[in-house]
Amino acid sequence: MFWTSYLLAVLALILAWPVPVLLSRAQWPARSPFTAMVLWQAIALAGGLSMIGAMLVYGLEPIGDNLIAGLKSLAGMVFNNEPTTALGFWHLFALSAAALLTAHLVFTLLLTYYKIERQRRRHRELLALLASPSQDGPGTVVINHDSPVAYCLPGGARSVTVLSDGLMAALEPAELRAVLIHENAHLSQRHDLLLWAFAAWRQALPWFPTTRLAQTAVNSLIEMLADDVALRTESKGTLIKAIAIVASGSSQPALGEFGGAQVGGINGNGAVQGLGRGQELAGGQALSVGGAVVEGGAVSATGGADSPRTTASRVSRLLSPKPPLTKPVRVLVLLASALLLAVPTALLIVPGLLG
Structure with missing residues (x-):
């Protein structure tokens, strides 16, 4: 278990610094956005699992030869009031840190989801008052505003795409x-779920360079994936x-005062970024659409500091297209x-299964 903790x-x-830095600087993700998206998800999951696993295994090392045995011994100490003298200060510290980090990550994930759902509900209520159905298809509404704006608001069967009068007149x-x-x-590709997960990850660990780089990369990759769908027709x-x-x-801040409500491509009202770059507002700031001023509104296409x-x-990707990665290379990245x-996962579980 000692060496397992150090390997983890x-x-x-490695997954917290050099790998995401190198991947964020690479040019190939634009050639195969889906493959790059899978790799970013693997880096995030494996990094979190390794971080928590390293502390957990180190903390359990004195009371078990593997993770399963160590957890059984720890359960005996907790529930059967067995002595904990075998655990030193640093082992208890590592176990506490692993438990706190796990709870922090799960809590932040759930809290981010709750905030997004609450803001989406508020956004739908505003759209019900200010938007009118569009003739361009079901699930599409139009707001009365001169600036070109397009975004989508996820919600399963209640999902809606929002366009502005200015956009429809310009296109x-x-x-x-x-x-x-x-x-x-x-x-249809549920990009909001990806944005939610990476937004929560950054909220939980804002000091990690991985979280910022991953969030920026994912924001860009989902736009490229949606672009590729549009290019089919x-x-x-x-x-x-x-x-x-x-x-x-x-460049036309006519929608109100700019705010900081964007969370990783999901703006303050739960809207997913869209085709271009628009405006967004903090959850409690005023939004002026068609002469009406309402609270908690947000109109966003991509938004955020990295949108330009x-x-x-x-x-650039569309003007100077490069061929997608070859199938062997894509398979290699997916295998990686x-x-x-x-x-x-193997380092944590296999030793216990082998006895």
Whole structure:
């Protein structure tokens, strides 16, 4: 168990710094966004598992030859009031840290979900008052505003895509189709779940460079995935023009005072970022749409500090396309992702199963 804890600690350290830094600087993710997304998820899960596992295994080392035996001995100490003299100060510290970190991560995940759901509910109530149904398809509504805005609000059967009058007036029919396809891709591929998980991870560990890099990368990758869906039926020129028009709305802060309510691509009201870059408001600030001022509104396309970079990378990707990764390379990356999850899991569980 002694060496297992150190191996897990080394793996956690590698996944916390050099690996995400190198991956964030790599150029290949834009060529195969889905493959890169899987790798980022594997890094996050394996890193967290290794970090908690290293502390847990180290703490249990004096009372068991493997994790399962150590947990049984610890359970005996807790529930049967057995003596804990075998555990030194640092072992108790490691066990406490593992328990606190696990509880912190789970609590932050649930709290982030609760906040997003509450803000989405408020956002739907505002849309019910201020938006009107669109003729461009079911689940699409229009708000009365001159700035070009497009975003989607996830919610299962209640999911809705929101467009502005200004956007519809500025876009040609093909460009509008590209916007709608892009937003529907966010909804159908459940990008909100990815954004929620990585947002919670960053909220829980904001001092880790991994969390910031992963969140930024995921925000960009889901946009590229939605772009790829739009490209199946629309031309690159059409999509590029649509991105540029929607992104131009970011220079017109007519929707109210800018706030800091965005959480990893999900804005303060739970909306998922969309085709271009728009405005967003803090959950309690005023939003002016069509002459009405309401509280807790947010209109966002991508938003956030990294949106200009994300938009630029998407346009560059469309203007200077590179071939996707070859199938052998994609398979290799997916196998590496699976291996990242398998190694810490095996180090923790297999010794106990082997007795």
